[in-house]
Amino acid sequence: MSPGQANGTDPGARVPGRWSDLAPRVLSALVMAVLGVGAVWAGGAVFAVLVLAVCAAMMWELARMTGAGGFQALLPALLALGVLALNLWSAHPWPLLLLLVPVLVGLMVASRDAFAFGLYAPVILMTGLALVLLRQSAVIDGRLAVVWLVGVVIASDVAGYFAGRILGGPKFWPRLSPKKTWSGTVAGWIAAALLGLGFVLAGQGGWAMVAISALVALAGQLGDIAESAIKRRAGVKDASALIPGHGGLMDRFDALAFAAIAAALIQILWPFLPLAGRVVAGAAAGIAAGAGG
Template identity: 60%
Template sequence: MSGDPQRWADLRARVLSAIVMVAVGGGAIVAGGLPLVLLGIVAPGLMMWELARMTRGAGADVSVLLGVLAAAVLVLNYWAMWHFWSPGLSLAPLALLLPSLVGALTPRRDRAVFAVYALVIVLTGIGLVALRNGVGLPAALCVLLVVVVSDVAGYFAGRLIGGPKFWPAISPKKTWSGTVAGWIGAALVGAGFMAAGWGGAQLLWILPIVAFAGQMGDIAESAIKRRAGVKDSSNLIPGHGGLLDRFDALAFAVPAALLIDLALPFMPAAGG
């Protein structure tokens, strides 16, 4: 094992990511109601702003407008679902496509990448609330823990074990040992929830898939930052980057968990 201190240079950022996700995300999920909805509106709006800034081309900067648009379509969907949901308002979910479409029509690098990532961001806003209110508190907390545990396990395994790189052209620090450790960490989270009576044996293979989706979110954001030539998505968190830097894995894990649950419910619905 190398004693190179640079091996642990980003440990502080990783610890901060875990703290932010557990404190902010976990707190809002447990509280539910308005705090969770506000998180599901404000965070995606800021993340959309960061994504738009990193991918903007020549011409007018519409990043702020795209962030506001993302927040607005999320407000529209929450309003429709909670108060007036009916077949006559079935177009509300289509509004989630607006940030992707509008952003792709403005001067921009990698329009397709922006469009897909923008949709993932707004789905994350809806997904957090859907997991908490539709599937239940245990499921929402489970996904959050999978993201945190798989990231921490992957980080330490990658630094301590090393080995072949997972995708060196995009994320040169990520290794196969870290990736597999993340899957193992996710399976251990599943074992814990099984022991608590909040799910069956399917958690042992479903949660590693959710963890892998989160890992892909991390890699996708790394690729966008490399293309943009920036170290952080923004400076919203002074000295530690932006919200996308902290929530990139959660942004992919939440939609993945929702899609999996639609096809194969992996945790019993629970209130709270």
């Protein structure tokens, strides 16, 4: 007699445990990694189009979670796609003002939680600009910059996942993210710092990258918490069902969104990424030239 039968349970039944969500995490990560690596390597219009598509989908998910339905949810997503494309393919600064359009329209259709939409919609738009800025910049190694950024987010997430489940302990912010622990959070910082150290030892950045990698990891963790808060306000488990068996794009890119914005801002104010030491000037021209190519 098997242990399951002895306990009166079906031995073939699948018992959820603390590792029950590991398989969908790994599978979805692999699929997105293949697409992402190909786009990052190609750069130019390929990378920009992928980023714009992801941001538009995230805007649609946000609109739906905050009360919009049908075409009302699709409208701010389409507007976001248009104004982001205009900004990325234009060498002039005036299209930046148009970024307000999808936010304002979304505020009008978000009947249930316009406050959450108004806070998070600009994050989605800035994420699109930040990612393409890093990849297409004419003054840093764009491929290495994006690889470093994604690596920081993945290292932090993986280390936090395993440390949180193995070590447990006090919760980081239980009201907004009941599962996130201090042990997992600190493990994420350490893993990100070690990744930054690897880049330094490989000659791809200054020693500041160690600390800044941990800082960007923290930004990513806050992004995860911010999206969790929106879902709790909306009373949903996932942002959508766009990724089969897992959830939505906001569920997968919440950490990357905040991390990308933090990295882009730090890079503008204090160049530190691969090929650091050059002045971040002409980045917009690099974006336009790269996207056009």
